[in-house]
Amino acid sequence: DEQRLTELHDKLSQSKRVLVLTGAGVSAESGIPTFRGSTAGSWRGFTISELACPEAFQRSPSQVWELYHYRREKSLAAKPNLAHVAIAKFEQFCLKRGIDFMLATQNIDRLHQRAGSSRVIELHRSLFLVRCTACDSVTENYDSPICEALRGRGDPSPQADSTPIPEDQLPRCAGCSGLLRPYVVWFGEPLNEGELSSVQEFANMSDFVLVVGTSNAVYPAAMIAPDARRSGAQLAEFNLDASCSSSNDVSYFVAGPCGSTLPKALPRL
Ligand code: NAD
Ligand code: ZN
Secondary structure, three states: OHHHHHHHHHHHHOOOEEEEEEOOHHHHOOOOOEOOOOOEOEEOOEEHHHHOOHHHHHHOHHHHHHHHHHHHHHHHHOOOOHHHHHHHHHHHHHHHHOOEEEEEEOOOOOHHHHHOOOOEEEOOEEEEEEEEOOOOOEEEOOOOOOOHHHOOOOOOOOOOOOOOOOHHHOOEOOOOOOEEEEEEOOOOOOOOHHHHHHHHHHHHOOOEEEEEOOOOOOOOHHHHHHHHHHOOOEEEEEEOOHHHOOOOOOOEEEEOOHHHHHHHHOOOO
């Protein structure tokens, strides 16, 4: 096992182009629950997937805003873990050695950037963007509170007060005062096409695609690694145990929490 890790480490340092694809599992050791697997979270009796869709927002913008307010606060309070750091250091290594590097994440928590990664494609955008449902303008909202009414609504327990917040007290657009929504990609919504195809192109020309902490169940991101495999890339997957493997076509399956395994597998300066 250690020998396989060393072998992977050596191959990575000799490669010409590497894509790292991450999912919720990379942030699990920062205390942020995943959607699937043994580390999955829930919200007041709902699975998070049930609320992460446009239909849920139509039905109850208050409920969805409370969930996203909670996730945003939780991400702000969390710290990048050793997995985020190993990926950021690997990027530095690649830069120095002339290895083409790209990080594509399905996470919306910005922990990669806070660990020092700079070439990050956020496939599902981020918890810190909002979009107006009336005029479509998009704004970045990193450190200011989302709105007064959401303060103190950050309790995920099923008993928490779930009297809906009146719509006029939910986050509103500064320009037209329309209702704002969290601007993450929800289930059933398209990804940015240009971004997706640049990741796909990069993946298909890579020698290695590292799949880290993702159940690889969410399309179209789930197609990136299998497609790259067919184009000749080798796959290395990092997940808790073999039962989580998303494909039997991986050259390296590294079992264990990625905060422990990635620092051993990824070269650094
Ligand atoms: P997922 O919840 O479907 O799967 C998480 C995977 O991570 C599981 O396979 C699990 O076994 C694995 N895992 C858990 N802890 C791990 C660890 N310490 N080391 C290695 N692997 C570990 O997540 P997904 O595949 O990213 O897809 C679900 C969607 O959830 C995405 O659209 C993403 O945007 C969203 N999401 C994001 C966050 C976040 O931003 N942190 C959190 C939850 C969900
Ligand atoms: Zn507006």
